[in-house]
Amino acid sequence: MPNIPPPFTAPYAPDDAEIAARLLPASHLSPPQEARIDRTATRLIEAIRKRDDRLGQSLGGVEDMLREFALSTKEGLALMVLAEALLRVPDARTADRFIEDKLGEGDFIHHETRSTAFLVNASAWALGLSARVIQPGETPDGTIGRLVKRLGAPAVRTATRQAMRLMGNHFVLGETIEQALERGRPRSGQSRYSFDMLGEGARTAADAARYFDAYASAIETIGKAAGSHPLPDRPGISVKLSALHPRFEAISHARVMRELVPQLLDLAQRAKAHDLNFTVDAEEADRLELSLDVIAATLADSSLSGWDGFGLAIQAYQKRASAVIDHVDALARAHDRKLMVRLVKGAYWDTEIKRAQERGLDGYPVFTRKAMTDLNYVACAAKLLALRPRIFPQFATHNALTVAIVLELAGDIGCFEFQRLHGMGEALYEQLAKDHPDIAYRTYAPVGSHRDLLAYLVRRLLENGANSSFVAQAADERVPVPALLQRPADAIVRPQAATHPKIPLPADLFAPERRNSRGVEFGARAALDQLLTDVKAETADLKPIADATPDQANAAVTAARAGFAAWSRTPAGTRAAALEQAAHLLESRGAHFIALLQAEGGKTLDDSLSELREAVDFCRYYAAQGRRLFGGETAMPGPTGESNALALRGRGVFVAISPWNFPLAIFLGQVTAALMAGNSVVAKPAEQTPRIAREAVVLLHEAGIPASALHLVTGDGSIGAVLTAHRNIAGVVFTGSTEVARAINRTLAAKDGPIVPLIAETGGINAMIADATALPEQVADDVVTSAFRSAGQRCSALRLLFVQEDVADRMIEMIAGAARELKIGDPSDVATHVGPVIDMEAKQRLDAHIARMTAEAKLHFAGTAPEGCFVAPHIFELKDAGQLTEEVFGPILHVVRYRAENLERVLTAIERTGYGLTLGIHSRIDDTVEAIIDRVQVGNIYVNRNMIGAVVGVQPFGGNGLSGTGPKAGGPHYLSRFATEQTVTINTAAAGGNAALLAGDE
Template sequence: MLGESACTVEDAEEYFNLYMHAIKAIGESADINDCFKSQGVSIKLSSLHSRYEFSQFGNIAEELRAKLLELCHEAKKYNISLCIDAEESERLEMSLVLFEQLRLDESLSEWEGLGLAVQAYQKRALSVLDFVEDVAIRSKHKVMVRLVKGAYWDSEIKRTQELGLIGYPVFTRKSHTDVCYLACAQKLLSKENHFYPCFGTHNAYTFATIIELADKNHPGFEFQRLHGMGKSLYDYAISELATSINCRIYAPVGKHSDLLPYLIRRLLENGANSSFVNQVNDSDVKIEELVSDPLEKVKSLEYEPHPSIPLPRDIFGEERKNSLGMDISDSIAVSQFANDIREFSEKKWQVGPIIDGESFLDSAEFTEVVNPAHLENVIGEVSSATSAHALNALEIAHSAFTKWQNVSAEERAKCLEKAADLLEERMKELIYILIVEAGKILSDAIAEVREAIDFLRYYAMIAKNELNDWKKLSGPTGEDNFIFFEGRGVFLCISPWNFPLAIFIGQVSAALAAGNAVLAKPAEQTPIIAYEAVKILHEAGIPKNVLHLIPGDGWYLGKTLVPDNRISGVAFTGSTQTAQIINRMLASRDGPIVPLIAETGGLNAMIVDSSALLEQVTKDVLISAFRSGGQRCSALRVLFIQEDIAEKQVKMICNAAQELKIGDPIQLSTDIGPIIDKASIDMLTKHTEKISRDEDSNLLFKVPMDTNSYNGYFFPPYIYEIQKISQLKQEVFGPILHIIRFNKSQLNEVISDINNTGYGLTFSLQSRVQSQIALISKKISVGNVYINRNQIGAAVGTQPFGGRGLSGTGPKAGGPNYLQRFSIEKVVSVNTTACGGNIKLACLD
């Protein structure tokens, strides 16, 4: 049955009804009372619930089990089979739990039609069969197992690399998958009392091997082929070689709109160069190669993984390691993390300025730091820096600059790399602090620590490659010309609360890598994570007189430091208004003109044309607009939808948003944690009140939230429809999405309206028309353009991040040109003929 990954409750209900209809239609037409021989139905669990995700499994398991039980009872009534299809590896555990519950359910005790698909490309395939066998023994039933190679291989590789996991859940060589398939086949055939094997294959060698493996007295198994594929193989094989063996035709049934994802997977799977289906039609492939023993091939390769698919840790090559992630779809990893962080839950931090390596903790001046999700939970206290602290730190940093600048870029880079390793070692504590201090949900906290690690390693790599040596420039003979980068002096780095570790580390590490001394000023809301980061940097070898932490009131400290001529540059991430104030303060100084490296916000837009995939758009909109409570400078603020699909698309987005879970970010099931503080709540409330009074605005949806059950700064996502982007005068930093419909003929006007806001940070386009993609990508004036994906979560070194206009000065953070802005250039020209002649020229042959 076609259809997967339901986006809404309505989608899931529709798929359920389609499944029930199919079971009834097949059952009523069945002419044989044998579930192993009659027709059956294969279903995907992701189509039966819009939140079929590991993080939500505790909330949805019973509901999903009840739906499956109802489907199984219907199949039992007609004694036909129902197979639970295989999906992505992160859903395997859930499917096995549900399979076990169903197979052991007493109400299904007289029915043997429950089946399960197993993917041989997964390294866990044999272990899955062990599990299924155990369930078969305990339930006293034979289980129908559909053995396939697998159809999500490319996406499994990509996901694992993005998450920075230790290894892949799938084999990276097809020959390893082929061997695993045969090993699984051998196990299935050897356990004839527990399995009814179903071999999905179009490979003649696999077919022949299974025939050889099977005992002539085996009570029964079958082959399966896809509708429209492998017909000639099976017509011959079944009629000539295996006349007593059944072949089931696996036929996709469903709506045309659900066909595309299925069809693409089939084309990729069977159209690959290594595929038997592809090779059998290639006259250049010799018969011997086509039917070679995969085990012998694996032995000849010494069991090595594919050399062109490095482990996730190594995808950036030898110059830098990828940051290590955590798989939160793994129940063991999640359980271990929950146990590990218990030791931090009782901890109370005391933090303050760190000047020349010494912490200044004035108990008379402590301010409480509270958990934004639980205002009664005081996680620590902070002593803010005074003007005297700030000026003292500046004096020490200014004196230390020259010595630090003269340290080689190679040595500076080693300190950053050591810091990255330390962050990785202490990842769990840092994740915990991000959750309780900044209100980050678990997945966001993991991603942020990884981003900080990536910044350290990336800037270390750039420093070694670009800042380490004099670079020779071309010129006339008799003269040598060199360019060299040096530090500027003392940088003031001002970081925000929404990425209190990643951006904090990104700014500081860039300034340090370039040879500058640093005063680090974290956001007032998040001093604890900054304090821990500075301690780690000092431990990694950054001199204590070079890096100083000055937490406290930004306006007060800014007035003290920015006008001082000893400040040689400012790196700032925050609001456009604050960046403009800093810019004016720097411009009013006498003395050297110094750089302001600013990353600010934006009225970020997404355009969706009529060719876009509605389900893909829905998923990307929810992530872009509401992930992190919309508290990202890259978040989607204004969604433009072409009128032709607007009604259906808007409905799908609103229905899907209804399923979002607001709550304590330490809970795995939480999608949206708290807003950072009361001032932010007040700002969001003010905006919703204002826009609700606007005659050109209409509230489409508000995510349900019981305010009485929270003692924190929570704010539900809102979705409004407005007429023009000009109704919004500035960025609204939170979970509020504005939708505008447009006619196809208005596309150029829409692009102009977006550009005319003056902001230019992120933009997303959802379209399957290549000419449209090329045109809009060229015309839109923003720093980061994303095509057919969400517009948040830029990766260091892969998607350098930063805007233009009101959204920032550039250069892009995490990009190849960022460190140069923290540096100053020196050119040295040497007249090599000054000693009496051009020796090099004179000595030519």
């Protein structure tokens, strides 16, 4: 039996300085070696910069495009967005608006004839001609002006689409594998290809099956045309695991291993039959461990014995790259195989940074400085070269310095290759082939339709076109060659400089005001296992809690009134410190509250962790805001001899009535805001979730909130009515239904005595608008998340989706297919996506609505749910938005098609609901987005992303109209609503004169 290594594990986000301390000393080579590297790199850079101007016949590559349309310019950014979306827009009206929107953002007219590269010149001419139609300008003889008036919109559309296709033709080897093979026929100096079948990750089972068939067909086609060369001279194919499974994610580990491993093995066996290079492409950091598990299980199959073509890509910008190499080598040893390893620097760097910040991780899984990535790449290259011939290294780079360093490290052994992306690096590799004819390189060639290639093209342009990238700098002759020869180690110098000074750690994202709440990366096996262990060890006390009587409710208000004076006089700094201590206790007891949220609230692990973090954020945010607002007086202007000061003070007793859908976060958000403002509080949680509230109150008391200032009263709506009717309350903060908010408002208005504030956040018929420029995969992701996460039981959840009819069929099909892949069941199971609704009463209401919609609307999808309080996701298409007359608080999505010219009717329909909580917009047309934002009165608008999960202090949450009163929870204006304002004016000259004025110098 082979000695199989254990599953891969390594610290997810280790300290950069520790890695730099290890890499820096080993990076220095001997002076003769460094001199040879400089000579080689300089020669390659000069080749890149040498332009072929003969007869203007240079086709041009990415370097030429970036020289002409730098991504730091408006034209470059507009071109990027056009390339990403235009060819997938089917209707003329939307295409015309999109083109006008983007070409109007820059000066494309003056790019028409500046380049000698055919690709750039032709693209620039088409874009410039289009821009003249959009922004007509006369030439001295008036010919262009007259021409463009005759051309009109159809010609603009044709010219711009052709410019995009021209770019696509250069960066994609072929729209089909047959076309790619024809274009990639062996020619002198270069015969190796690796074909990448373009496309986004699968969202549906049908997508995954389609991608599998495409890979299988491509393998057969490539194999038949491969000739008789042995490996590694034979062509290859790259496969993306996320394209082969619709839920390629860490929490679906068991399912992925069960379903995906046989498929990957099938494809590998087909590749082996033709002795091809078969590379598993790299994924995002949170999928690394899962990817390696799938690869290890596939490699273990004895049917692959004797084949040296299996490979994988490793990203050097990931801090775990070196550990991955060790793991892959261990797998090769265990199975007595030779493996190919493609070393890349890495894509999606910005996405990795954002994800780590959003999840509140301890650090980043990728390096924040490009020089550290380059340093790690060289270190990984050295390790791979040392593992030859068991490991066959494939170095993917367009960096002349990196190529020169690898050549120096490789010596004369051979047994490795370089790789470049089709359409990039031609000049560099042509020179390399001349100087080192014995060195092999492979072209990594995208294959796919123009519509599918565009998002890919934009990502490549972003990677290679950023101002800090070698490709962009090498194309800029203003950058001196010696600057391009700077070694990564010389840019870092010392370990303490390994991190980017302007990219704070996720924990410090909101510093110095407050600390970000700490999260857990589910893609890190050790972290997830520890969390699951900790949660399982907790016991949730679900013993019944007796409802308060009306007398007890009234007594709580009286007691809170008695405690108000002392608490309101407590310094703001002391109150804030208590809230910060509460945040600390919440994080330290996170597993306990997660167990409670799952047991009493029916929340999944992901939802429970998110809610815990939100509660922590509320405590810290209101503490920071409170120190600023209540920490002293604000001096006001006035005449000499007089002082004027404004101060905020607590109002008195606040009643806080919170919902069951966020029984910890909203409960604590309301209570801590009222307390920070100097009020005493009587808190009444939802009748379904009193135990979570009880634990939260105990924690706040432990953190330093006096029992006299915070009182808990449990019960149903009748107890809430008793509290809001009490004559001694000074305000009510409420989150729940619009009907209950109206009832509270009437109760408060009917009372004699002071007029007290009602701070209400209710629900909404929340809508999303998706036009034809939107990326279907992104829409599907965001719709499924917004409509079905938390079983649709969020105030912000998507209820009504408007889809442009030109793309509606494809988008609805993808959304329904993605919903079909969701797992519904026990919320304590980490693999569950959709848990139960709160109780049987809620289920019965939702079931009744489903029955009504089944009769009145077109059913696109109906999931299946287990017995109990479960409601499966449903998708209905309505004839008219008016069919949805009230908020449906569950996993039910309603879809309406609209014509592009009828967008105004869509906005009118949204307005007619009377709600104004959340709105989603998916569009690449800035003018459309701006027009919608300007038109609708909605509290939170989310563009090209999901529309749930508002972050405290980042996306203050709340609506208007039927959706609430404002101000927004988690925002800078919230605390002031809990306070009264007091101005104190003192006549400082009352004693007979203003001495300060009289004594002042002229």
